[in-house]
Amino acid sequence: MFAALAEFIRELIVEGTSEGLDAARARGQRLGRPPVMTPDKIRLASQLVGKESVAAIARLLAVNRATLYAHVPALQDRRRTALTRPGRIGTTSPASEA
Numbered sequence: 001m002f003a004a005l006a007e008f009i010r011e012l013i014v015e016g017t018s019e020g021l022d023a024a025r026a027r028g029q030r031l032g033r034p035p036v037m038t039p040d041k042i043r044l045a046s047q048l049v050g051k052e053s054v055a056a057i058a059r060l061l062a063v064n065r066a067t068l069y070a071h072v073p074a075l076q077d078r079r080r081t082a083l084t085r086p087g088r089i090g091t092t093s094p095a096s097e098a
Helices: 002-026 039-048 054-061 065-071 073-084
Strands: none
Touching: 039 054, 039 065, 039 073, 054 065, 065 073
16 A cells, blocks of 8 residues: 555655756756867867877866867877777787887
């Protein structure tokens, strides 16, 4: 008996939550976690690439280095080459294959 009542109450809660989220979307509210990298931060980071280290740019913008690599187009090529350099962890080099 209590299980059926609990299930009914849970369905009411889920339905109310769903209606609230739909209403918020209809008002144009953005749901979820706010983005860390705004267009201004991406623009600033792009201007600093080559002048400052990635770590310094990350500290300045208060983000992780991985976030910069994911959002700044100029750094995306660097990330791929850094990950494939011989001798790096997770890659194979001719010396380790012998």
